[in-house]
Amino acid sequence: MGINIAFWVLAVLAATGALAVVSARSLFRTALGLVLCFLSIAGLFFTLSADFLGIVQVLIYVGAIAVLLIMAIMLTRDVEKGNLPSTLKIPALVSGLAFAGLSVWVMLNTSWQVSSEAPTTPTASTLGNLLFDQGGLVLGVEIAAMLLLAALIGAISAAREK
C-alpha cells in the first residue's frame, strides 16, 4: 500500500521534472527540473527494491552529472531566457507523441512473464557476485573501466585551451 502511494507520487514528480526540462524558459530552472527528475527516479528504484542502484543514481546522476550540467550552464550566455525551441518544434512533438503511443500500445499488448517470487534484498552482494564472481561479467567491468578512462582523457583533451 505504502509502495503504491510512493509510486504514484514519485511518478508525478518525475514527469513534472522532465516537463520542466523541456518547457522552463530559464536554463537554471531546467537544471533544477532535471535534478527533481533524477531524484524521483532514484526513489522509484527504491520502490522496486533496487537499493544499490537507487544510491548509485543519487551519487552519479544527482551528485555528478547534474552538477556538471549546471557548471556548463554557467558558461553559456543568457541563462534567464536560454531554453528556446528550434524550428523543429511541431515535428518533434509529433514524433514524441507517436513514439509514446506506439511504445505504450506495444507494452500493454505484450503478456510479460511476471514472476511472483519475493525480490532479493539487499541487492549489493548479489550484484557484486554477478559482476565479479567466476563466470560473471568481469570482462564487461574491465571494458567499462577502459571506456571511462578513454572518456576522461577525451574530455580533457577536447575541453583544454589550445
Next chain:
Amino acid sequence: MTAGLNNYLVLSAVLFSIGLYGALSRKNAVVVLMCVEIMLNAANLSLVAFSRFVTPVALSGQTVAIFSITAAAAEVAVGLAVVIALYRQRGTVDVNDINLLKW
C-alpha cells in the same frame, strides 16, 4: 491501484517521449544533453522494473543498468567537453548555428 510492471513501463515510455521531444526541439546544446540523460534514465527505469517483476531473484536487469549508467557518465563527460570546445571556437551553443557539416 497496485503499481505493477505496466505502470512502470508506461511511466518509462512517458519519460522517454518527453526526453525525445526535448532532444529534437531545443536550441541549446546543453539542454539537448539533459534530454538525452532523461531518455537514458527512462531506459534504466524499465530495466530495473523488468528486473524486479520478471527476474526478481537473478537481478539481471540491474546488472545491465549498472553498465548503462557507466556509459551515460562517459557520454555526458565527453558531450560537455565538446560543448565547451564549441563555445570557445564559435561563441555559441545554439545547435541551429552549429551546421558546418550540414549538406
